[in-house]
Amino acid sequence: MEFDLTLRQGLVCTEAGLEQLDIGVKDGIITALQPGLPAGTKDVDVRGRYVLPGGIDSHCHIEQLSGMGVMTADDFYTASRSAAFGGTTTIIPFAAQRQGDDLLDVVRDYSRLAREKSVIDYAFHLILSDPSERTLADHLPQVIADGITSFKVYMTYESWKLDDFQLLDVLHAADRHGAMVMVHCENNDIIRWITRRLLSDGHVHPKYHAVAHDPLAESEATNRAIALSRLMNVPILIVHVAGLEAVRVIHAAQTMGAPIYAESCPQYLFLTAEDIDKPGVEGAKFCCSPPPRDPQSQQAVWEGLLNDTLQVFSSDHAPYRFDETGKLPHGDATTFKQMANGLPGIELRMPLLFSEGVRTGRMSIEQFVALTATNHAVMYGLYPRKGVIRVGSDADFAVWDPELSKTVRWDMLHDNVGYTPYEGRDVTGWPVAVFSRGRAVVEDGTLHARAGDGQYLPCGEPAPITRNKKAIQQGVVVKKIFAV
Numbered sequence: 001m002e003f004d005l006t007l008r009q010g011l012v013c014t015e016a017g018l019e020q021l022d023i024g025v026k027d028g029i030i031t032a033l034q035p036g037l038p039a040g041t042k043d044v045d046v047r048g049r050y051v052l053p054g055g056i057d058s059h060c061h062i063e064q065l066s067g068m069g070v071m072t073a074d075d076f077y078t079a080s081r082s083a084a085f086g087g088t089t090t091i092i093p094f095a096a097q098r099q100g101d102d103l104l105d106v107v108r109d110y111s112r113l114a115r116e117k118s119v120i121d122y123a124f125h126l127i128l129s130d131p132s133e134r135t136l137a138d139h140l141p142q143v144i145a146d147g148i149t150s151f152k153v154y155m156t157y158e159s160w161k162l163d164d165f166q167l168l169d170v171l172h173a174a175d176r177h178g179a180m181v182m183v184h185c186e187n188n189d190i191i192r193w194i195t196r197r198l199l200s201d202g203h204v205h206p207k208y209h210a211v212a213h214d215p216l217a218e219s220e221a222t223n224r225a226i227a228l229s230r231l232m233n234v235p236i237l238i239v240h241v242a243g244l245e246a247v248r249v250i251h252a253a254q255t256m257g258a259p260i261y262a263e264s265c266p267q268y269l270f271l272t273a274e275d276i277d278k279p280g281v282e283g284a285k286f287c288c289s290p291p292p293r294d295p296q297s298q299q300a301v302w303e304g305l306l307n308d309t310l311q312v313f314s315s316d317h318a319p320y321r322f323d324e325t326g327k328l329p330h331g332d333a334t335t336f337k338q339m340a341n342g343l344p345g346i347e348l349r350m351p352l353l354f355s356e357g358v359r360t361g362r363m364s365i366e367q368f369v370a371l372t373a374t375n376h377a378v379m380y381g382l383y384p385r386k387g388v389i390r391v392g393s394d395a396d397f398a399v400w401d402p403e404l405s406k407t408v409r410w411d412m413l414h415d416n417v418g419y420t421p422y423e424g425r426d427v428t429g430w431p432v433a434v435f436s437r438g439r440a441v442v443e444d445g446t447l448h449a450r451a452g453d454g455q456y457l458p459c460g461e462p463a464p465i466t467r468n469k470k471a472i473q474q475g476v477v478v479k480k481i482f483a484v
């Protein structure tokens with residue numbers, strides 16, 4: 001068979017580990033994986049380079065209004081372009097339902113934005129903020145049948161948050177229809193109470209954001225979400241884990257056999273609350289929720305990623321410019337409560353982890369691949385089409401030069417944000433070519449894909465959901481309160 005593309009003699013990371021192999025691609029699919037393949041129409045020698053599955057960024061906010069009504073600085077074009085330059089070939093952003101929104105309208109409108117602009121493939125999660133009877137019983141099953149099989153719910157933010165009763169409703173619906181619930185765990189009243197005290201005492205500086213979002217607000221809500229999930233016997237995935245205590249609570253639940261999964265992000269490995277403590281409003285560049293914490297929490301997140309307490313490493317890319325359109329609605333007078341929450345990170349997610357994880361010897365290349373690609377596909381129903389290099393999978397991969405060193409500057413990135421919280425960091429190991437379904441998206445430092453080249457990926461049932469159902473059938477999980 002004549003290949004459209006042959007990648008020759010790379011160090012390829014398959015599910016069996018790292019091996020020197022050729023990859024043959026036909027019609028966008030990996031069709032051969034062995035040494036000594038015949039030349040392809042496009043034939044690329046990648047000796048000395050790693051060939052890794054294209055990354056999947058399963059937590060990114062793109063062309064989405066925040067809870068406070070601020071539009072992200074990136075649209076589907078700039079965010080997907082930036083993702084691709086960082087080695088990511090699939091993004092899973094959120095079709096966000098605001099209160100009163102008709103879920104079917106939300107999905108239709110958001111799909112159009114992605115279809116017209118994304119340069120790489122994409123799936124969707126939902127954000128559910130209005131789990132009415134009509135949403136859960138009527139619209140949700142339709143949306144799930146169309147391939148959106150995961151949704152994020154919030155325990156904080158006035159306009160997004162669900163109470164425990166609503167969370168139980170959502171877990172129940174997820175269980176019925178085979179979907180994964182992602183939970184933003186922070187106790188809203190703790191944050192609200194501390195915030196009111198701080199503001200009334202005149203404490204408005206960005207650093208008070210980290211004070212208001214105390215680690216106990218995170219660990220309490222994490223514990224509560226786990227309790228609700230255990231009550232219902234429904235798996236959940238806890239997003240953006242930041243604090244040491246939250247990691248411990250998750251680990252304890254998993255040790256008891258509860259189907260709890262979790263995610264962390266670059267900001268919790270590479271930033272701390274000290275970064276927020278800068279003169280004036282500069283610290284707003286480092287404010288997200290939960291906030292970066294202390295070195296002990298960083299260490300706990302590293303350990304959690306290495307010992308499989310935390311299975312996915314996403315960016316939580318929530319890009320807001322450092323001006324009136326984003327972080328600073330009131331200029332230099334903006335208080336910590338008024339700043340848009342969120343950090344850019346879609347392009348640096350994988351290079352930062354490669355440099356600080358793989359290059360330092362902290363993690364194996366296989367762990368890196370699992371945390372940045374394979375586990376995302378498994379968690380959200382895209383496996384094995386995405387997230388792995390194997391015969392029959394989409395030909396999505398990134399060719400990495402493990403020796404290439406660069407100092408991060410915001411103007412070398414491809415987003416539309418205008419700053420990076422990682423300015424000035426030395427990073428070793430970068431993707432130098434990125435392929436999506438066998439086509440070069442990035443090569444020689446240039447974007448080769450166009451807006452609209454990305455395809456919609458309908459997700460199947462997330463594997464942890466299937467696994468949990470089997471466990472229940474086999475009597476491994478004995479307490480099932482509703483026989484629905």
Ligand code: DUC
Binds near residue numbers: 184290341343
């Ligand atoms: N927190 C979120 O929950 N989402 C976007 C960004 C942030 O800081």
Ligand code: ZN
Binds near residue numbers: 184240
């Ligand atoms: Zn969140």
Ligand code: ZN
Binds near residue numbers: 059061316318
């Ligand atoms: Zn988020």
